[in-house]
Amino acid sequence: xxxxxxxxxxxxxxxxxxxxxxxxxxxxxxxxxxxxxxxxxxxxxxxxxxxxxxxxxxxxxxxxxxxxxxxxxxxxxxxxxxxxxxxxxxxxxxxxxxxxxxxxxxxxxxxxxxxxxxxxxxxxxxxxxxxxxxxxxxxxxxxxxxxxxxxxxxxxxxxxxxxxxxxxxxxxxxxxxxxxxxxxxxxxxxxxxxxxxxxxxxxxxxxxxxxxxxxxxxxxxxxxxxxxxxxxxxxxxxxxxxxxxxxxxxxxxxxxxxxxxxxxxxxxxxxxxxxxxxx
Amino acid sequence: xxxxxxxxxxxxxxxxxxxxxxxxxxxxxxxxxxxxxxxxxxxxxxxxxxxxxxxxxxxxxxxxxxxxxxxxxxxxxxxxxxxxxxxxxxxxxxxxxxxxxxxxxxxxxxxxxxxxxxxxxxxxxxxxxxxxxxxxxxxxxxxxxxxxxxxxxxxxxxxxxxxxxxxxxxxxxxxxxxxxxxxxxxxxxxxxxxxxxxxxxxxxxxxxxxxxxxxxxxxxxxxxxxxxxxxxxxxxxxxxxxxxxxxxxxxxxxxxxxxxxxxxxxxxxxxxxxxxxxxxxxxxxxxxxxxxxxxxxxxxxxxxxxxxxxxxxxxxx
Numbered sequence: 001x002x003x004x005x006x007x008x009x010x011x012x013x014x015x016x017x018x019x020x021x022x023x024x025x026x027x028x029x030x031x032x033x034x035x036x037x038x039x040x041x042x043x044x045x046x047x048x049x050x051x052x053x054x055x056x057x058x059x060x061x062x063x064x065x066x067x068x069x070x071x072x073x074x075x076x077x078x079x080x081x082x083x084x085x086x087x088x089x090x091x092x093x094x095x096x097x098x099x100x101x102x103x104x105x106x107x108x109x110x111x112x113x114x115x116x117x118x119x120x121x122x123x124x125x126x127x128x129x130x131x132x133x134x135x136x137x138x139x140x141x142x143x144x145x146x147x148x149x150x151x152x153x154x155x156x157x158x159x160x161x162x163x164x165x166x167x168x169x170x171x172x173x174x175x176x177x178x179x180x181x182x183x184x185x186x187x188x189x190x191x192x193x194x195x196x197x198x199x200x201x202x203x204x205x206x207x208x209x210x211x212x213x214x215x216x217x218x219x220x221x222x223x224x225x226x227x228x229x230x231x232x233x234x235x236x237x238x239x240x241x242x243x244x245x246x247x248x249x250x251x252x253x254x255x256x257x258x259x260x261x262x263x264x265x266x267x268x269x270x271x272x273x274x275x276x277x278x279x
Numbered sequence: 280x281x282x283x284x285x286x287x288x289x290x291x292x293x294x295x296x297x298x299x300x301x302x303x304x305x306x307x308x309x310x311x312x313x314x315x316x317x318x319x320x321x322x323x324x325x326x327x328x329x330x331x332x333x334x335x336x337x338x339x340x341x342x343x344x345x346x347x348x349x350x351x352x353x354x355x356x357x358x359x360x361x362x363x364x365x366x367x368x369x370x371x372x373x374x375x376x377x378x379x380x381x382x383x384x385x386x387x388x389x390x391x392x393x394x395x396x397x398x399x400x401x402x403x404x405x406x407x408x409x410x411x412x413x414x415x416x417x418x419x420x421x422x423x424x425x426x427x428x429x430x431x432x433x434x435x436x437x438x439x440x441x442x443x444x445x446x447x448x449x450x451x452x453x454x455x456x457x458x459x460x461x462x463x464x465x466x467x468x469x470x471x472x473x474x475x476x477x478x479x480x481x482x483x484x485x486x487x488x489x490x491x492x493x494x495x496x497x498x499x500x501x502x503x504x505x506x507x508x509x510x511x512x513x514x515x516x517x518x519x520x521x522x523x524x525x526x527x528x529x530x531x532x533x534x535x536x537x538x539x540x541x542x543x544x545x546x547x548x549x550x551x552x553x554x555x556x557x558x559x560x561x562x563x564x565x566x567x568x569x570x571x572x573x574x575x576x577x578x579x580x581x582x583x584x585x586x587x588x589x590x591x592x593x594x595x596x
Contacts, residue, residue, distance in 0.1 A: 108295070108296070111296055112299035112303055116567060116574075117532040119533035119536055120533065120551065120570050123536075123551075124555065124567055127555035127556070127558055128558070130317075207424075215537070216552055231427070238434055245434075249423075249427040249430065252423075252424055253423040260421070
């Protein structure tokens, strides 16, 4: 038996992700202070042993707040990506299977959506959703999902086109099944690989979208300890207490680096596996 | 198909996409179900104010009529009146757009060497320490949110070392030198962020091309490594790189929003964010349309550029 060799990207990605998941689950319990406790220390203190990232204007411990932010960012990212991949896959697979003018219309529409830069599209939805729902986590999940929908749909459609000319799809058509049933029963099982990769790639960018929205004031609202929001809240502490800004920023960056390395490692392994089978 | 017909069909497709975008943007901005006035002003707003806004939006007319009016005016350069500034949208967005254009051009000047030099260094000796190091740096930069890297540069070069002002202020009576100095830090940030994509893309195609037959041939002829790289490899890698650069414009527009916010730069991106914050519908509609139009136009240019540079594309499809 040959020992399985894993790409180093996969290993490092897995380590970073494991640390982040641990922090997300255990962080709130291990944190030295409650994340919302005011006057945990004197207001606006620099980094010290008791307050590794210092304290903010209200005397809250910034390190504890940062630890509490992990599960928020991860849940929203995974939730939003799931919504986008499921909805995008449904539309893309259907479009590719049904073909004809419906396919044409759907693909022109996705093209138009893709012409609006993701961030601007997200800002547009949040802004127009109105002040009543702004800052709600559900809205954020829907925004991320809506942004990913056309992108995933195009990949899913391409995957569907690879399969639709095959015999088993033809057989299903001859049985008189409609496009939706064929897309679900015949095409989807053959597109799971593509969709999983899509999920991983998109999940890697979702924390950035959520953080950027928070940073620009279009994401979650204070006092939620979301990292992007914290960075904008503590921007004016930059000269006194840089860790207040760069602590949460570092967490966000390492989470995304972990996700990207993990995905890159997985796809490298998949390529390698294919090459070995082909040989 | 002839080059002209292909180019023409791309142009028609682009115009059609822009038309669809206008439907989407106008539809979401002004045609959503529910009362737009309440969404803009909030539930607690006095009914009189809501009524005034409804009239101003023309909400008493059907959506289709409003869309037709908006398009006819927009094609003639009339983008409506901004709610917040009480000025024509074009008077407000025009100067902001000019600032952003200057910023983007300067960023592009940073982008060129920042993407070509590292990628060539990598491709000279693939899989050696220098290649690995640059890969790690690009992965880290690519994974960092733009607002983090931008804040980091701001901290380093405007707060820690005071080379540049932390807030960009532009006046009418600035000399060229002052203008450039104010633009340098945000432009360098933008150029570097953009370059992280360019470097990865260019490195891959450079390494691919280094392994192709005609490069081996050039080496067998006894040409120097540098000459092979600059004369034979690089020109061939530039076409896909150009296409990738065009696609990155989508990122550039998003990145501009963030970078402008971080440096308080009075440009198009920050104007759009402000409008979105205050739900200034005419500015939002115009701004998003402009962003989409720029994206579509640049991609059209890249498509046509590829058609000119690579005649083989003209025979397929």
